[in-house]
Amino acid sequence: MNYQQRIKGLQKKIRRKKIGSLLISKPENRRYLCGYQGGDHGINETSGLLLVPARGKVYLLTDFRFKLQAERQVPWAETIIYPKGALKLLGQLLPDLAITSLGFESDYTLHSFAKKMKETLSKKGIKSVATDGLVEKMREIKDEEEIDLIRSAVHLNEEVFAEIHTTLSGFSSEIDVALAIETTMRRKGAERPSFDTIVASGANGALPHAVPGNSPLAKGGSLTIDMGLILDGYCSDMTRNLVFGKASKRYKKLHRLVRRAQLAGAAVIRAGVRACDADKAARGIIADAGYGEYFGHSLGHGVGLAVHEEPRLSSRSNKKLKAGMIVTVEPGIYIPGWGGIRLENMYVVREDGCENLNRDITWLDI
Amino acid sequence: MNYQQRIKGLQKKIRRKKIGSLLISKPENRRYLCGYQGGDHGINETSGLLLVPARGKVYLLTDFRFKLQAERQVPWAETIIYPKGALKLLGQLLPDLAITSLGFESDYTLHSFAKKMKETLSKKGIKSVATDGLVEKMREIKDEEEIDLIRSAVHLNEEVFAEIHTTLSGFSSEIDVALAIETTMRRKGAERPSFDTIVASGANGALPHAVPGNSPLAKGGSLTIDMGLILDGYCSDMTRNLVFGKASKRYKKLHRLVRRAQLAGAAVIRAGVRACDADKAARGIIADAGYGEYFGHSLGHGVGLAVHEEPRLSSRSNKKLKAGMIVTVEPGIYIPGWGGIRLENMYVVREDGCENLNRDITWLDI
Numbered sequence: 001m002n003y004q005q006r007i008k009g010l011q012k013k014i015r016r017k018k019i020g021s022l023l024i025s026k027p028e029n030r031r032y033l034c035g036y037q038g039g040d041h042g043i044n045e046t047s048g049l050l051l052v053p054a055r056g057k058v059y060l061l062t063d064f065r066f067k068l069q070a071e072r073q074v075p076w077a078e079t080i081i082y083p084k085g086a087l088k089l090l091g092q093l094l095p096d097l098a099i100t101s102l103g104f105e106s107d108y109t110l111h112s113f114a115k116k117m118k119e120t121l122s123k124k125g126i127k128s129v130a131t132d133g134l135v136e137k138m139r140e141i142k143d144e145e146e147i148d149l150i151r152s153a154v155h156l157n158e159e160v161f162a163e164i165h166t167t168l169s170g171f172s173s174e175i176d177v178a179l180a181i182e183t184t185m186r187r188k189g190a191e192r193p194s195f196d197t198i199v200a201s202g203a204n205g206a207l208p209h210a211v212p213g214n215s216p217l218a219k220g221g222s223l224t225i226d227m228g229l230i231l232d233g234y235c236s237d238m239t240r241n242l243v244f245g246k247a248s249k250r251y252k253k254l255h256r257l258v259r260r261a262q263l264a265g266a267a268v269i270r271a272g273v274r275a276c277d278a279d280k281a282a283r284g285i286i287a288d289a290g291y292g293e294y295f296g297h298s299l300g301h302g303v304g305l306a307v308h309e310e311p312r313l314s315s316r317s318n319k320k321l322k323a324g325m326i327v328t329v330e331p332g333i334y335i336p337g338w339g340g341i342r343l344e345n346m347y348v349v350r351e352d353g354c355e356n357l358n359r360d361i362t363w364l365d366i
Numbered sequence: 367m368n369y370q371q372r373i374k375g376l377q378k379k380i381r382r383k384k385i386g387s388l389l390i391s392k393p394e395n396r397r398y399l400c401g402y403q404g405g406d407h408g409i410n411e412t413s414g415l416l417l418v419p420a421r422g423k424v425y426l427l428t429d430f431r432f433k434l435q436a437e438r439q440v441p442w443a444e445t446i447i448y449p450k451g452a453l454k455l456l457g458q459l460l461p462d463l464a465i466t467s468l469g470f471e472s473d474y475t476l477h478s479f480a481k482k483m484k485e486t487l488s489k490k491g492i493k494s495v496a497t498d499g500l501v502e503k504m505r506e507i508k509d510e511e512e513i514d515l516i517r518s519a520v521h522l523n524e525e526v527f528a529e530i531h532t533t534l535s536g537f538s539s540e541i542d543v544a545l546a547i548e549t550t551m552r553r554k555g556a557e558r559p560s561f562d563t564i565v566a567s568g569a570n571g572a573l574p575h576a577v578p579g580n581s582p583l584a585k586g587g588s589l590t591i592d593m594g595l596i597l598d599g600y601c602s603d604m605t606r607n608l609v610f611g612k613a614s615k616r617y618k619k620l621h622r623l624v625r626r627a628q629l630a631g632a633a634v635i636r637a638g639v640r641a642c643d644a645d646k647a648a649r650g651i652i653a654d655a656g657y658g659e660y661f662g663h664s665l666g667h668g669v670g671l672a673v674h675e676e677p678r679l680s681s682r683s684n685k686k687l688k689a690g691m692i693v694t695v696e697p698g699i700y701i702p703g704w705g706g707i708r709l710e711n712m713y714v715v716r717e718d719g720c721e722n723l724n725r726d727i728t729w730l731d732i
Binding site: 039045179195196210307 | 405407408409410411430432435449470473474475476478479480481496498541545549553558561572573574575576577673674702
């Protein structure tokens with residue numbers, strides 16, 4: 001990755017905003033800009049902040065525990081340790097660098113931290129300025145190197161699914177299946193699952209975000225599996241449905257309906273189309289068949305260094321799709337007491353259409 | 367758990383603060399107050415917010431995907447779905463309930479959300495008020511039911527370690543070991559690891575938060591394993607060190623030193639003692655032996671529904687320990703290029719001393 005080119009691009013934006021520097025706290029933005037892989041333990045325990053001045057070299061601020069990792073992974077930045085917290089360090093460093101304003105990421109900075117930062121910095125005559133989506137905007141469009149990495153993450157995800165699929169009859173519960181999936185992912189080189197694997201059998205399928213439980217997997221019962229992994233920092237996300245034995249007529253009918261909705265959504269996607277138009281196309285198919293009330297979520301979302309990112313394929317989004325965006329298309333039907341079906345693939349937006357990153361083996365066991 | 371008693375306790379605090387209601391966004395606080403187990407995907411994607419009015423019943427606000435789970439797990443609260451986001455719902459619900467002020471959790475609310483909330487609510491004449499640590503303060507002191515749950519989490523963690531230990535010679539890399547640990551945890555009933563398992567061999571041991579890699583595990587090499595799991599919502603956290611074959615004289619010497627520091631720290635812990643005094647006692651042992659500069663982090667931290675919570679056993683904390691608090695004691699020595707040793711147990715603070723929740727099999731292979 002050409003991190004230093006990304007930094008230069010961001011520095012241009014920083015100068016255009018007329019701020020002296022920007023503090024990067026969101027882990028995906030940090031990784032995008034410098035490749036640092038330190039793991040945060042939630043928003044309250046960062047493994048490092050990237051300070052990007054409007055010009056010149058950048059600084060990776062971290063604590064004792066991550067010093068060696070930071071220096072190894074980002075040798076071209078200056079790693080500085082904060083023994084007494086990031087704010088104390090910023091209060092010294094910014095005046096030393098003659099920087100008089102600091103932008104921060106408003107949607108990944110806690111209210112309490114922003115308040116303390118303002119107090120600390122204003123004493124030194126430094127202004128803190130809320131910013132929004134500067135790096136996210138850059139991340140929306142993937143270059144071909146990123147698309148290749150995401151393609152690899154998608155293919156590994158499919159490989160894991162295929163391996164689990166051959167042994168599914170031996171599993172006794174949703175938890176068993178989820179555990180096997182996540183173990184196989186990591187054995188095959190994934191950093192981790194990109195989200196908690198969803199394995200929902202029978203009526204549990206009616207919960208789009210079902211938590212795997214100990215329910216036995218019944219003969220003739222269905223299974224919805226929503227799984228994703230992170231490989232070299234990039235995410236995949238895929239949903240498939242299975243039936244142990246023979247699917248009922250109703251199951252087959254609804255599965256076909258969801259698939260038709262997915263194809264209708266994907267058929268609309270190309271550069272220049274509004275996000276809501278893809279949602280509308282897929283939703284229309286389901287609504288026309290009389291199941292509109294059972295499809296309660298948006299059609300899809302962007303995927304990249306984060307598994308959920310811009311653009312959202314939502315009825316409320318007028319955002320225009322651009323070539324190089326990567327989105328999921330995942331319509332679903334959820335019927336309380338009966339179960340649910342969701343199908344999810346990932347697509348690259350191209351000038352003249354879209355490229356399906358998945359191989360369409362969507363019909364397993366049915 | 368007596369959730370409704372906890373709610374009543376919190377409502378007293380809310381009335382004392384003279385606010386009309388409190389919005390709970392931190393997942394551990396939400397679980398502590400109502401038992402809801404919905405999984406958040408980071409701070410940007412909550413699985414629900416708990417609205418606690420100063421008096422009367424509470425409301426669990428969530429989206430379509432979590433409706434059934436919320437109703438199942440918290441039948442005594444009123445679950446309300448927000449099809450158009452939490453702020454829109456709050457802007458309708460609070461006036462309906464004649465509530466004119468809303469506290470929010472300042473250290474688990476994003477700057478951007480707090481800003482939008484203030485704008486949305488002020489239009490309805492509702493004041494939003496930053497609060498800090500109201501529920502965390504309640505969570506600091508564990509009752510015996512919680513202590514039993516944490517004891518179970520600690521024992522399961524030890525059981526997993528013991529099982530892995532018997533097969534360690536068969537593993538080929540740090541990643542292998544970490545994966546086996548996390549799989550075994552979940553196979554034995556843990557919800558998940560309480561943090562990313564650290565398996566650091568040889569010189570990697572000098573990184574307190576090492577990320578497991580593919581380095582082969584060498585004969586005669588050392589291994590530091592820091593592992594924890596979540597069982598019934600409660601966390602465990604433990605660090606052990608191993609040597610494949612015969613430990614060097616230096617390794618044995620430093621291991622004994624770290625152990626002496628741990629015992630010295632634990633010996634100080636009882637109700638009424640300041641957190642910094644425990645840190646000082648352990649740090650003194652390591653400093654006196656000439657290794658002070660190689661022990662760069664605090665002595666320990668509280669553990670409960672979160673794996674890192676109050677109280678911190680830090681040189682900067684004058685907080686007095688109280689009976690029912692649970693803390694780790696985890697001194698370490700990290701020598702760049704050579705490796706590291708850390709020992710970590712969990713202790714319950716009692717009136718007259720402390721109770722070690724771990725069984726002290728700290729001398730494995732040495």
